[in-house]
Amino acid sequence: MVAQCADDLVVLRPEGMYCPPGDFFIDPWRPVERAVITHAHSDHARSGHRRYLAAAPAALVLKARLGGISLDTLAYGEPVTINGVTVSLHPAGHVLGSAQVRIAHGGQVWVASGDYKAGPGFAAEDATCEAFEPLRCDTFISESTFGLPVYRWKPQSAIAADINAWWAANAAAGRASVLMAYSFGKAQRILAMVDAGIGPIVCHGATENLNAAYRASGVALPATRMVSDGLDRADLRRALVLAPPSVQGSTWLKRFGDYADAFASGWMQLRGARRRNAVDRGFVLSDHADWPGLMRAIAATDAARVIVTHGQVPVMVRWLQAQGLEAQAFETEFAGETGAEAPDTAEPAKPAAADAAPIDETGVSPA
Ligand SMILES: [Zn+2]
Ligand SMILES: [Zn+2]
Numbered sequence: 001m002v003a004q005c006a007d008d009l010v011v012l013r014p015e016g017m018y019c020p021p022g023d024f025f026i027d028p029w030r031p032v033e034r035a036v037i038t039h040a041h042s043d044h045a046r047s048g049h050r051r052y053l054a055a056a057p058a059a060l061v062l063k064a065r066l067g068g069i070s071l072d073t074l075a076y077g078e079p080v081t082i083n084g085v086t087v088s089l090h091p092a093g094h095v096l097g098s099a100q101v102r103i104a105h106g107g108q109v110w111v112a113s114g115d116y117k118a119g120p121g122f123a124a125e126d127a128t129c130e131a132f133e134p135l136r137c138d139t140f141i142s143e144s145t146f147g148l149p150v151y152r153w154k155p156q157s158a159i160a161a162d163i164n165a166w167w168a169a170n171a172a173a174g175r176a177s178v179l180m181a182y183s184f185g186k187a188q189r190i191l192a193m194v195d196a197g198i199g200p201i202v203c204h205g206a207t208e209n210l211n212a213a214y215r216a217s218g219v220a221l222p223a224t225r226m227v228s229d230g231l232d233r234a235d236l237r238r239a240l241v242l243a244p245p246s247v248q249g250s251t252w253l254k255r256f257g258d259y260a261d262a263f264a265s266g267w268m269q270l271r272g273a274r275r276r277n278a279v280d281r282g283f284v285l286s287d288h289a290d291w292p293g294l295m296r297a298i299a300a301t302d303a304a305r306v307i308v309t310h311g312q313v314p315v316m317v318r319w320l321q322a323q324g325l326e327a328q329a330f331e332t333e334f335a336g337e338t339g340a341e342a343p344d345t346a347e348p349a350k351p352a353a354a355d356a357a358p359i360d361e362t363g364v365s366p367a
Pocket of ligand 2: 043
């Protein structure tokens with residue numbers, strides 16, 4: 001472990017990650033005066049701060065989740081000076097409006113990634129947000145949700161083909177296809193991926209709220225309907241139904257009769273995760289970087305020092321140290337460890353230890 005230095009641009013405080021010269025926090029978990037928010041998932045964007053700063057494309061989803069907050073926004077790449085510190089926000093490729101926080105002061109550059117995904121060549125796959133922008137820096141603060149070599153995602157096009165084939169087969173058999181996914185981020189990415197010609201798409205109210213924020217932000221999504229729109233039985237039998245994981249076992253699902261169900265999450269890569277969630281199919285689809293993505297992003301920063309947050313922290317720290325980097329950990333309260341995550345964003349059941357190396361988070365962080 002590397003000790004914190006007096007001129008570190010980000011340190012850990014009880015409230016969260018803090019920039020001492022700039023006097024602001026990044027994704028703090030306790031109420032603070034000034035919070036820079038990387039993205040609107042509820043473990044990163046909490047209520048109760050006096051002032052919020054986020055990337056402009058995040059504005060409507062943040063307000064959909066947190067209501068009337070005091071929010072300032074920056075275009076991606078637009079610098080602002082906070083107490084003599086230059087701050088800019090850059091695409092993280094995670095969800096709509098997600099940002100890496102670049103901090104420049106006293107000849108040093110630090111980047112706090114927030115949650116991110118970074119595919120081969122940093123190419124844009126997810127049509128609902130801007131692709132990850134690699135940034136050079138001296139110190140990079142990286143998440144590590146899927147920081148084990150076992151996690152390797154297929155190209156999005158292959159996952160889309162799998163989902164379309166599953167949906168089409170169910171529709172042909174007269175069965176609704178219930179696909180459980182986070183209502184914010186994952187659901188909209190799926191909407192933008194699937195072949196809307198296969199049948200009608202029905203969304204749960206929690207999902208539809210976020211769909212509205214995405215559409216109002218200028219993201220093109222196919223037409224969606226809600227159960228309350230009065231769909232007939234024949235429509236329901238051909239439908240793709242997108243709903244948050246919390247609907248499992250609820251009466252809300254009864255209307256779909258004899259349906260097929262599936263879960264879309266990075267955790268579905270783990271043997272046993274699908275069974276524990278008691279679904280027919282698991283689609284391995286994550287909005288976090290896989291192992292090659294984490295390594296690709298870290299290498300592109302050219303940083304000599306890396307600070308690892310929530311996820312597979314010890315594994316990543318050891319690996320990076322073995323590569324000759326200065327690596328250390330920040331003990332953050334991301335990933336819903338406080339239990340504050342709303343039910344509509346609940347993760348699938350936590351993978352058992354037998355599936356992989358221990359996962360030291362609740363799995364509530366959107367995958
Ligand atoms: Zn997130
Ligand atoms: Zn996170």
